Amino acid sequence: MKWIEYVAHVVERYPDDLALICHGEKMTYAQLWTAAKTEAQRLRESEHVRAGQFYFQSCTQDIAYVVRFIALHLIGALSDILYTTGSTGKPKAVLLSEEGIVANAENLIDAHGYHHGMVFVVCGPLDHFGSWSKMLPVFKTGATLHILDGMKDMEALFDALRPVHSATFLVPSAIRMMLQLNSDRLVSLADSIEFVETGAAPMATVDIERLRELLPHTRLYNTYASTETGIVCTYPFHLPSAEGREGETPKPVLQGCVGPMMKHAKVSIGPEGNISVSGPMLMAGYLNEDVEGNLQLAPVGEMFETADLGYLDDKGCLFLTGRSNDFINVGGLKLSPVEVEDAAAGFTGIEDCICIPEPHPLMGQVPKLLLTLSEGTKFNKRELANYLKEKLIETWKVPMRYEVVDEIRKMPNGKKNRRSYLTSCGGQP
Amino acid sequence: MKERIRALLEDQLPLVDLDSDALYQELDSLGVTTILMTLSDEFGIDLDSRDATPKNLRSLDSVVALVERKLSEKT
Numbered sequence: 001m002k003w004i005e006y007v008a009h010v011v012e013r014y015p016d017d018l019a020l021i022c023h024g025e026k027m028t029y030a031q032l033w034t035a036a037k038t039e040a041q042r043l044r045e046s047e048h049v050r051a052g053q054f055y056f057q058s059c060t061q062d063i064a065y066v067v068r069f070i071a072l073h074l075i076g077a078l079s080d081i082l083y084t085t086g087s088t089g090k091p092k093a094v095l096l097s098e099e100g101i102v103a104n105a106e107n108l109i110d111a112h113g114y115h116h117g118m119v120f121v122v123c124g125p126l127d128h129f130g131s132w133s134k135m136l137p138v139f140k141t142g143a144t145l146h147i148l149d150g151m152k153d154m155e156a157l158f159d160a161l162r163p164v165h166s167a168t169f170l171v172p173s174a175i176r177m178m179l180q181l182n183s184d185r186l187v188s189l190a191d192s193i194e195f196v197e198t199g200a201a202p203m204a205t206v207d208i209e210r211l212r213e214l215l216p217h218t219r220l221y222n223t224y225a226s227t228e229t230g231i232v233c234t235y236p237f238h239l240p241s242a243e244g245r246e247g248e249t250p251k252p253v254l255q256g257c258v259g260p261m262m263k264h265a266k267v268s269i270g271p272e273g274n275i276s277v278s279g280p281m282l283m284a285g286y287l288n289e290d291v292e293g294n295l296q297l298a299p300v301g302e303m304f305e306t307a308d309l310g311y312l313d314d315k316g317c318l319f320l321t322g323r324s325n326d327f328i329n330v331g332g333l334k335l336s337p338v339e340v341e342d343a344a345a346g347f348t349g350i351e352d353c354i355c356i357p358e359p360h361p362l363m364g365q366v367p368k369l370l371l372t373l374s375e376g377t378k379f380n381k382r383e384l385a386n387y388l389k390e391k392l393i394e395t396w397k398v399p400m401r402y403e404v405v406d407e408i409r410k411m412p413n414g415k416k417n418r419r420s421y422l423t424s425c426g427g428q429p
Numbered sequence: 430m431k432e433r434i435r436a437l438l439e440d441q442l443p444l445v446d447l448d449s450d451a452l453y454q455e456l457d458s459l460g461v462t463t464i465l466m467t468l469s470d471e472f473g474i475d476l477d478s479r480d481a482t483p484k485n486l487r488s489l490d491s492v493v494a495l496v497e498r499k500l501s502e503k504t
Contacts, residue, residue, distance in 0.1 A: 150457065151458035152457055154458075154478035155478055173459075181466070181476070181477045181478055182478050362459065362466075381443050385443040385444050389444055395444060396459075402443070
């Protein structure tokens with residue numbers, strides 16, 4: 001059964017219940033369905049969209065995006081395409097499969113307990129799998145999706161979480177922002193928030209303990225997932241142990257997620273410690289252009305080897321220990337340092353540069369740019385930051401820190417010696 | 430006071446134009462939180478999300494006024 005068919009059942013069963021809240025607008029399931037059918041008709045007639053056809057849609061944080069998302073599922077277009085960070089600095093297009101959509105929805109429902117009558121608040125970017133994936137269980141169960149435009153207006157987030165049976169996904173940096181500035185407000189929501197899910201970055205033990213203390217009745221989950229692998233496992237950290245047996249000493253969660261596999265996921269560990277994942281929730285594959293510019297799907301196969309390192313304990317719980325690539329984890333968003341370096345190379349006066357992670361009290365890591373300048377060049381941090389913003393488009397990719405150095409350390413083969421900086425700057429190797 | 434706050438925030442937020450009269454619009458959630466935490470630590474005042482209004486963060490002058498108000502409430 002396709003995901004959209006489950007949604008059709010929900011529409012039939014709960015037509016007058018709220019499906020969506022966004023920017024003050026509200027839509028019932030019946031209204032959402034009608035709007036999606038109208039949009040599907042328009043896409044077929046105006047843009048000639050057909051079943052089985054690749055279709056890229058811009059992701060916007062609004063009702064129009066959700067309507068189009070459902071419309072494209074009604075058509076059967078291959079439109080569940082998300083971009084991920086590529087190790088070469090060029091983003092990669094990931095196509096999700098129909099089977100994967102259902103498996104990811106079921107994994108989340110099964111593990112976190114989504115249900116009709118719940119309000120799930122999304123404040124992260126919908127073009128990020130962590131937030132995007134929540135549409136799947138919400139509309140499959142007849143819950144309500146409340147979309148916020150980021151966390152800048154934190155009061156709006158607190159208001160959104162006020163209904164009983166609310167839930168949300170927050171990256172660790174967002175949780176830290178709440179804990180630092182608004183712990184008293186969180187306490188006032190202790191009886192209404194059913195669960196909080198986090199993931200995408202390591203969460204500090206002190207934040208885990210504080211959240212447990214402030215929200216004693218709330219289920220708390222730390223999930224291991226990615227666009228390529230889908231939802232793999234989750235750690236219920238409101239319980240005293242991963243298995244939840246009373247009286248056990250809590251396990252350390254320094255690297256974030258550990259936990260038993262979800263029902264559709266299987267994990268194996270390679271000889272170098274790399275985590276490989278298999279199961280129906282895996283992506284269909286990467287989309288590439290061939291020499292003539294036509295889109296081709298490079299299928300994922302039965303197993304996907306991630307760049308994450310970890311191990312399985314004797315009970316089958318997954319523990320993460322690090323990553324085998326150089327990505328910088330900026331509050332849950334993965335940044336390729338090469339992308340930043342390539343952009344910076346075009347700035348007048350920069351001879352060489354390297355982008356490295358620097359510890360940050362809120363974001364976990366932020367990018368820092370070390371640079372060497374050609375003789376006689378006067379360095380202006382603000383000009384460079386603005387130049388990089390133009391090139392990189394997304395502000396979270398722009399380094400917050402800059403340092404002019406005498407040289408960029410190299411390895412004997414001439415490549416930048418990233419690992420030497422990770423050690424000296426306290427970044428995660 | 431104004432130049433002290435400017436120097437602090439310039440260091441933390443290199444992309445933000447502190448001379449803008451639409452400072453709040455320039456900020457994202459990290460920018461807002463960074464301002465509140467930086468000023469809170471530097472001046473020993475309590476700032477939370479209720480202080481992060483478009484009015485309080487409209488310009489560098491309004492940020493200075495917010496800090497001065499919090500300092501006077503403290504004494």
